[in-house]
Amino acid sequence: MKIPVRDRSQAVTFNITPLIDIVFLLVIFFLVASHFSKAEPTEQVQLPTATQVQQDAEVRKLVITILPDGSYFVGGNQVQLSDIEAMIADGATVHAKDYAVRIRSDKNTPHRFIQPIILACPKYGVTKFGFNVLESE
Amino acid sequence: MKVPHQPRRPLDASSMTPMIDIVFLLLIFFIITASGQISEALLPADLSAAGTVDSEVIVPELEPLALEIWLKLTVNAQGDTEVDMNGTTYRDMDKLKSQLLILAELGPENPVILDIASDVPFGDTVNVHDTCLAAHFDSISFAADAE
Numbered sequence: 001m002k003i004p005v006r007d008r009s010q011a012v013t014f015n016i017t018p019l020i021d022i023v024f025l026l027v028i029f030f031l032v033a034s035h036f037s038k039a040e041p042t043e044q045v046q047l048p049t050a051t052q053v054q055q056d057a058e059v060r061k062l063v064i065t066i067l068p069d070g071s072y073f074v075g076g077n078q079v080q081l082s083d084i085e086a087m088i089a090d091g092a093t094v095h096a097k098d099y100a101v102r103i104r105s106d107k108n109t110p111h112r113f114i115q116p117i118i119l120a121c122p123k124y125g126v127t128k129f130g131f132n133v134l135e136s137e
Numbered sequence: 138m139k140v141p142h143q144p145r146r147p148l149d150a151s152s153m154t155p156m157i158d159i160v161f162l163l164l165i166f167f168i169i170t171a172s173g174q175i176s177e178a179l180l181p182a183d184l185s186a187a188g189t190v191d192s193e194v195i196v197p198e199l200e201p202l203a204l205e206i207w208l209k210l211t212v213n214a215q216g217d218t219e220v221d222m223n224g225t226t227y228r229d230m231d232k233l234k235s236q237l238l239i240l241a242e243l244g245p246e247n248p249v250i251l252d253i254a255s256d257v258p259f260g261d262t263v264n265v266h267d268t269c270l271a272a273h274f275d276s277i278s279f280a281a282d283a284e
Contacts, residue, residue, distance in 0.1 A: 003139065017153055017156065020153070020156070021156055024156070024160045028160070028163055028164070028167070031167060032167060047177065048259060048260040048263040048264065049263075050178075050180045050263055050264075050266075050267035051267055051271055052180060052267050052270035052271050053178035053179060053180055054178065054179055054181065055178065055179065056178070056179040066259075102179070103259075104177070105259045106259065107258060107259050107260030107263070108258050108259070108260065109258065109259040110255060110256045110257065110258065110259075111210075111253045111254065111255055111256070111257045111258075111259065111262055112255035112256065114259060114262070115253070115255070115279075115281055118184065118279050118281060119281050121184050122184050122185065126184070127183055127184045127185065128183060129181075129182050129183055129184045130179045130180055130181045130182050130183070131179070131180040131182055131259075131263055131266075132177045132178070132179060132180075133177070133178055133179070133180045133263055133267075134175065134177065134178065135178045
């Protein structure tokens with residue numbers, strides 16, 4: 001049997017450079033995407049400091065940013081107090097046991113803007129509550 | 138049988154050098170920018186499922202000897218926050234902290250109730266709550282007017 005001989009000026013080689021290129025690009029993309037997904041868009045606030053802090057391990061949580069003028073933000077969008085209550089009610093219904101609410105408020109915000117949320121949480125059975133703060137040195 | 142001879146070209150390492158350069162530059166850039174970001178921490182303030190609002194949870198009766206420690210936060214005429222602890226007013230937070238530490242050592246089971254006036258800044262609320270946590274009180278709760 002005669003095996004056909006193909007004349008090739010160059011041998012067929014597997015070029016891995018573009019492959020690595022794409023893989024690295026994907027790695028960088030996911031690194032950056034995960035970084036920004038953690039740091040959700042939020043308003044700039046001057047957080048208070050505290051000593052008895054811990055890392056927030058809760059996954060299902062509602063982070064409410066409150067500005068000194070009493071405006072509420074969730075996920076970068078301005079919302080009303082009634083919307084927040086609806087969000088707490090929804091979250092408590094879907095994830096009854098592990099739903100948490102976090103207050104991310106400016107240190108100059110009067111308590112009257114925070115109290116309605118403290119009242120709304122136990123109303124819907126949400127007891128996992130906390131304040132976002134900066135760790136004092 | 139004649140096996141076709143395939144000359145192999147060695148992997149051109151020089152072509153990967155600029156790519157690796159850029160990849161490392163990007164990695165370093167993102168690592169540095171991520172490390173420069175201020176990380177927020179959590180000050181836990183778990184709420185009781187039962188309180189002034191309606192709840193199906195049955196509240197356990199307090200021990201007969203338990204003393205409720207009421208911390209009433211108000212803002213005085215000068216605009217400073219002062220704390221009334223069971224009738225004694227504290228303007229100096231450090232003095233309040235030392236008193237709370239003594240009380241917690243005597244009876245950490247005594248429930249602490251924070252009654253915060255509507256105009257008290259959030260920073261002072263966190264400060265007092267943090268102090269109560271540092272003193273290791275078993276129960277810290279918020280008082281609120283149910284409307």
